[in-house]
Amino acid sequence: MTDVILRIRNLRTYFFTRRGIVKAVDGVDFDLGKSECLCLVGESGCGKTVTALSILSLIDSPPGRIVGGEIYYNNLNLLECPPDQIRRIRGKEIAMIFQDAQSALNPVFTIGDQVVEQVKLHLGTTTREAKEKAISLLEEVGIPTPEKVANYYPHQLSGGMRQRAMIAMSLSCDPQILIADEPTTAVDVTVKAQIMDIFNQLKNTRQMSLLFITHELSIVSEIGDRILVMYGGRVAETTTVSELLNNPKHPYTASLIKCLPDITQVRDRLETIPGTVPSLIDPPGGCLFHPRCDKALPICREEKPPPVTITNGHTVFCHLYSRKGEMG
């Protein structure tokens, strides 16, 4: 097992709203290794983005708050760091890119300016050096005529270009970890392929850990080393990508994989998972998935499923495999 660069233990991030407490992330554990690509997978609203934002303490503080847990970045607990220290880490050691590049980029500044700003802040270079670095980064992500594009405004670029520009911006200070929050969700299929090419290329050329958030299993198989499946703010299952796709243990994961349309099969209807995502304000007791699970046991309604190690590196949170579950 490679060195662990990010270690998250029992992360809990809640949102205190007028209608109740939303437990967006409720006890999440995982490790991210050096140069490893971990895919965070789940439906909308399962807490993937909130987890990622919690790492960088980017939770909007009036309604949201990280109420517990530890996030160790190289033995430094990020949740106990003073704001100045976090700011030094953001953008430099741990960088993040977002789903919609159009709204994530500031519309009144040029692409070049936005990259230069970050470079100058963390690396302390002159403006000219920063500009040169910006141009070389734009080139690295495959943007043609980078010198010109650096003077463009975000609205002047196509969707794919914008996404590349945002990736370039995140790489500007050679971060150890890059968190990508659904970078392919808001783009069309051709651009999606291009973006995935860039990520693959980055994987090969840089020694960077990648935390890739997505809800598409197809993307996971392309780029992921390991995968973490989340449901209702908790972890359902985590293992290597191939192991998960071939041997899913959690009923939810199994259903997800079954839902993937297969072009070789002839079917009248697509598979779905019956029911809807649980309310995070008023969650069902015990295992969050039990109302929709066709293999639910009586204990699933009572107790939260404990982590069960199937094989080395394959952990499942399900009563079917726990000792109590086996007892029926």
Place this chain on the structure above:
Amino acid sequence: MRKTWLRDYIIKRLLIAVIIAWAVLTITFVLVRVGPTSPADKYLANLAARGQDTAQVVAAIEARYGVDRPIYEQYINYIVNLGRGDWGWSLSTSMPVTELIKTHWIYSFQLIFLSSIFAALIGILIGIYSAVRQYSKTDYIATFFSFIGISIPNFWLGVMLILLFSVQLGLFKTYYDTSLPLLSLANLKQLILPVITLGTGMLAGYTRYTRSAMLDNLRKEFVRTARAKGLPERTVIGKHVFRNAILPLITIIMFDLGSIVFGGAYLTEIIFGIPGLGQISFNAIFADDYAVVVAVTVISAFLILMINLITDITYTYLDPRIRYD
């Protein structure tokens, strides 16, 4: 790459401004001529009341004002005269209107200028703070006071300030002393109450608009990106958010200028006895001095036209997404 169409846009706007200016002049002309009394009549009424022989005066005045000529000729004369710098003769003060304006515009200017600076600086800063610390005690207080500020009738505020500070407390004089040199501290002192009167409404407005514009932008995605880049909070707010918030702000401020500020300055001058253009135009009303009233109205319209133009151009310059072509 933006520049070429910008230049064309400016030219187009200037042309439109010329057309609007012409329309303004025409409307003013029509209103005056259509009015129930002509300039000569009132003056004649005054003379007759004083028992003077009106026949000769009538002839002279009619010749001078060209009222005996057909209306389109009057109109052309009117426009030509304006262009030549002859804006008429002020009957009440016995000097050319241009002279009158030249000596008095500075008082209006200093009042409006100082009030705007006062209102803009304080208002925008409070607005930003209020937005960043939304729902805090300071925010509630600031919002509350801004409501009061925009609701208080500014002419009443002026009267109340005079009542409190000049009459009861005797800190300021109740009239404006023109003998003081403009750039002196004493002049500044006597401008305090008028600036507060005119500026309070503006300030309250700026606070609200800034707060609202900032709040709109604070919710946007790029703020999160800026923070994720590791930028210090003051850069995130002061550079990224503010630069976006300033766009709608400029439009609103410009809109306010025409409807509120000029009217407010008019009233403030009258209350405090500041001899600016508002005051002389007001005096001219009661002296039936048409030329002055027309001149001041037209000048105000022109000024607003210019301000609109400048604001539009500034806006297109500041917002790279705007393109008019």
Place this chain on the structure above:
Amino acid sequence: MTNRFKNIKHIARKVGMVKNLAFIAVMALLGVVLLLDIFVVEKIFGLLVYLYIVLGTLFILYGIPSLYASRRLIKYYWQRASRNRLAVGGLAFILFLILLAIIGPLFTTDPTAANFEEKNLPPVGFTLEESVYDIKTGQFTTHRITGTGEHPVGTDDKGRDLLAMIISGAGVSLQVGLFATGIAIALGTLIGVTAAYLGGKMDNILMRFTDIMMTFPFFLLLVFIVFIFGPNLVFIVIVIGLTGWTGTARLIRSESLSLRTREFVMASKALGASDNRIILSHLIPNVISLIIVIATLSIPGVILAEAALSFIGLGDPNVASWGMILRAGQQNLDTTWWVAVAPGVMLFLTVLAFNFLGDGLRDAFDPRSNI
């Protein structure tokens, strides 16, 4: 199912006819009374009363049914708006003011009755010291005058009861607010919707015209026109209405433009709705909430405009408006200061109330604000 539908349509058409018949009947009756008034009998009703009767009839016959039809929507918005306590307070004050204006005059003395015996009385609880030079004795004697309950807010320098003047001023301001805003909003909405809907050249022309009108500073234009044509309250109200529509036109136009391209309009067109139907059933209801907010927030500006005109002496001299009282107070600031304070306070509170209400309504109607 379709049978029931046919029945309802039949009834609805009948009701529609009944409504229109009722309207025509009332108008005819009114016309008869008006003719009698002019030619036969002495004044039965004042002109304003006729106007109110017409408006009232319109509202009862056409307004109430449509309000009833959308009562759930109204209830929803009311719930949202009423969470804003300031807005509710504003509404309460406005209602109180209306009540005051209607019922008040029955309880107070005639505001125009000059009574020099009782001039310069301070309000209840305040004492005024006055030094009066007695010619006979050649000395200054100081009088101390205390306000009495008979004139709770004091009197002015002509002995007129200030409370009565304030109450009559309330009526003036409210009616000015109602009618001037009505004219401005009606004009602005008409121009805005027409420009947005017709588009193209017409839109351009109308907007250029609006630009030209906007170039004139509102208040100066007001002063200018009153100066030329004379100060008459009806005229002032009309002029305020005719000069204050530009902002409304702009806002309504931009909202209509964005509505026009929205999917539900295109869907209606695809379903075969005619232009008229789209305007009436889809565009206008969506703009109504905007109109309500604009109207509520325009009323204070209108009231202040009239007050400012009266204050500088260009108001209707026959009408006791708050601005005029303020003017009188300003001229005697060192002696009868209460004459300046009272109307100003009323103006301030009224404007504040409308601003609170308008703000609250705007938040209630805005789907993005979380209430």
